[in-house]
Amino acid sequence: MKLVYTGKTKNVYALENGNYLLRFKDDCTGRDGVFDPGENSVGLTIDGVGDVNLRMSAYFFEKINAAGIRTHYVRANLADTTMEVLPAKVFGKGLEVICRLRAVGSFLRRYGEYIPEGAPLPAYVETTFKNDDKGDPLVTEDGLAVLGVMTHEQYAAIRSMTQRITQIVADELKQKGLELYDIKFEYGYDKDGKVMLIDEIASGNMRVYKDGKYIDPMTLSELFFA
Secondary structure (H helix, E strand, C coil): CEEEEECCCEEEEECCCCCEEEEECCEEEEECCEECCCCCCEEEECCCHHHHHHHHHHHHHHHHHHCCCCECEEEEECCCCEEEECCCEECCCCEEEEEEEECCHHHHHHHCCCCCCCCEEEEEEEEEECCHHHCCCEECHHHHHHCCCCCHHHHHHHHHHHHHHHHHHHHHHHCCCCEEEEEEEEEEECCCCCEEEECCCCHHHEEEEECCEEECHHHHHHHHCC
């Protein structure tokens, strides 16, 4: 097993079978010792956060795989906080895909003059480049195609997959009395160009409310597995 990448919250190892192993860490993004999934640097360590992030990711990946949606997930080993995944290339230099069910966050900051806070949205999908210096700029389908990041066919697959996966996550949360407002995904593609969901599906990647009040990621994890 060879270490190929050291990330903020996960390390990546190459396996002899051609797959990769993700080892989840207890390091969290944040600032001044305060957990913040939106930050881009490690700010603190919370015992057990790697375990709960892996548990939630494995739970949802298994649901998504069972629904016939392609992901990189193979299996998880909760004992050593690792997840085996299929190899995948990322789009461009990194792309985030957000599905919004309500108008909050950056969507509201951009378009607040047209829509009230918390207004329902029809599983609205948007894409942003992962670029801290430029504030993760929005990019359209045509922009992605013109820049050679992906084809229109790949974008259509991502949009459809995102809406289907978001519904799966929202339905699971609803059973716990929780409401999903928005969620962030990452996608890659295999050697044949087929799209698959990659990375993780943890509480830090979603904005969730209970009885109209925002639930922070650590509390969300506790409520979900209560």
